Amino acid sequence: MPAKVTSFAVSLNVPAPEASAAFLVRHLGYIVEMENDGFVSLRHPGGGLNLIFLRTGLSTFQPPEVAGRAREGLLLVHVVENLDEVHQQFLADGVDVVTPPETEPWGERFAQYRDPNGLIVQIVQWITGE
Numbered sequence: 001m002p003a004k005v006t007s008f009a010v011s012l013n014v015p016a017p018e019a020s021a022a023f024l025v026r027h028l029g030y031i032v033e034m035e036n037d038g039f040v041s042l043r044h045p046g047g048g049l050n051l052i053f054l055r056t057g058l059s060t061f062q063p064p065e066v067a068g069r070a071r072e073g074l075l076l077v078h079v080v081e082n083l084d085e086v087h088q089q090f091l092a093d094g095v096d097v098v099t100p101p102e103t104e105p106w107g108e109r110f111a112q113y114r115d116p117n118g119l120i121v122q123i124v125q126w127i128t129g130e
Contacts, residue, residue: 110125
C-alpha cells in the first residue's frame with residue numbers, strides 16, 4: 001500500500017534564500033513558515049505546495065553531491081486570474097521581466113520574471129474562449 005502523503009514541498013538551492021523568499025512574499029503573497037541560517041520555508045495562503053529555499057552549498061544538505069547546484073531548468077509556475085494586473089504591478093515594482101505576457105494557441109497566457117537569485121517565476125492565466 002502506498003504511503004499516505006499529508007503535504008508536499010519543493011526545496012530549491014539558491015545563493016541567497018532570504019532574497020527569493022522576500023520576492024515571493026512581496027509579489028505573490030507567500031507567508032514565511034520557518035527560517036534559520038541558510039533556510040526559509042514558505043507557504044501560500046491559497047494552498048498548494050510549500051517552497052523551501054536552501055543556501056547553495058549548505059554543509060548540512062543531503063545528498064552533498066547536489067548541494068552546490070542551483071536553478072538548472074527550473075520554473076516556479078503560479079496560476080493567477082489576472083495576469084495583466086500582476087504584470088503591471090511587477091513592472092511598477094521594477095521586477096526583471098524575462099518574457100512579457102504572451103498567449104499560446106492552446107489558451108495559456110504567461111509571462112516570466114527573474115527573482116534576485118536568478119530563479120524564473122512564471123505567471124500563467126488560462127484563457128477560455130475569445
